[in-house]
Amino acid sequence: MGRLALGGAALTAMGTSARAQAVTITVNGSGGSLAKSLERIYEKPFTAETGIGVRATAPVSLAKLKAMVETGNMEWDLTEMGGADMIEAVKNGWLTEIDWSIVDPDNKLPPIARQKYGMVTSTFSTVIAYRTDKFGGKAPKSWADFWDVKSFPGPRALQDSPVQNLEFALLADGVPADKLYPLDVERAFKKLDQIKRHVAAWWTTGAQQVQLLVDGEAVMGTVWNGRVPPLKKEGKPVDIIWNGGALQLSYWAVPKGAKHPKEAMRYMKSRLDPDKGVQLLQDSPYPGFAPGLIEKVSPDLAKILPIHPDNVAVQYSFNPEYWSEHRPKLTERWAAWLLS
Structure with missing residues (x-):
């Protein structure tokens, strides 16, 4: 009996030791x-x-x-x-x-x-999200609409990064999705100049991007597609636009x-x-x-996945090789542009 007790104690000690490690x-x-x-x-x-x-x-x-x-x-x-x-x-x-x-x-x-x-x-995709209760029943459909503050008034939110924002600006300016790269940087920054004063926040985290919409600090903004369905389940008045999204x-x-x-x-x-x-x-x-x-x-x-054929058809394929080569220089320019 003593031996059994000792064996049990040893096993317990070994288990405790293993968990401690x-x-x-x-x-x-x-x-x-x-x-x-x-x-x-x-x-x-x-x-x-x-x-x-x-x-x-x-x-x-x-x-x-x-x-x-x-x-x-x-x-x-x-x-x-x-x-x-x-x-x-x-x-x-x-x-x-x-x-x-x-x-x-x-x-x-x-x-x-x-x-x-x-x-x-x-x-995943970076897409436009918008408040469905802010435009009198109208729904934005493109990056051109994101830039159209007269038809769709209210503050915007964008990521604090040149990555994808340059592409979005070029799409808003009419560049076809399959003709984006190499980026026309001058044209992109010129287009960004038009929206800059309407951007209420430059987000840096996934939680922040949707919170800006939920709190009403922005009526439209960029988000990662998976951030919106949980909000819709909670009854929040938000939706996304696949058109012009960045598939990654x-x-x-x-x-x-x-x-x-x-x-x-x-x-x-x-x-x-x-x-x-x-x-x-x-x-x-x-x-x-x-x-x-x-x-x-x-x-x-x-239907709500970024790789669904209907969604793929209206997005552009993000080019990581381009950004790996050009990001340091364009990030410096982006920082200077934000301060200008």
Whole structure:
């Protein structure tokens, strides 16, 4: 009996010790309602299954990633990245190569999602969102309408970045979507001059972009498409316009110098679960490439996805290679323009 008791005590001690040694990975993302969905659908189940904790931080910042790599003070184990950021980070050696034997051992993901330094977790679009209760029953339909403050009066909101805003300005000025690149920078800034004084806020986070609309500080603004459906479910008077949207890929990447890269990659693997993917789409329509995901999506849900054929047809394909090359110079010009 004493031996059994001792054995039980030893097992308890071992379990306690194992839990005490369990790590917590820090995952950097864009925050807001999407962060809450990720916590419920992926983070908590992953921790329950593996004992590995997940701590979410926001916002995404390429400048912070660069600083942390250069100083050796890495706070993140995994970070969300856009296409242009991904190209720049790879070029500068700020990321760790993905071990696909951990993330996708059965090679189920398509090649576009399995990249040397990152996994495509989702597709998303930057689109126009507007208050449906502000224009007397009329609905804006294009970037030309976004610039038309006479027909659609009220303050606007745009991201504090030249990325995509230059494209949106050119679309508003009549440039065809398939003729945007290389960008006519002078023409874009000239067009932006027309809307600048009507922009009430230059947002920097995903949560801020929709809060400006909800609070009535802006009647129209740019948002990531997945931010609006949760607001509509809550009865908020907002909607989006697919016409002229910027269709993009979003990645997960492990920074160079991450403290827990293997655990981060184990967490990455959870995004391959199609049932969890469907749950996420109910909250945030950012479809990824989880095997079998599309077959599980209802037609009504498919209509609000950025990769639905009707939506793809009216968007432009964002060019991350262009921005990887030109962003430093154009960001300097953007900062000067905002102050002018």
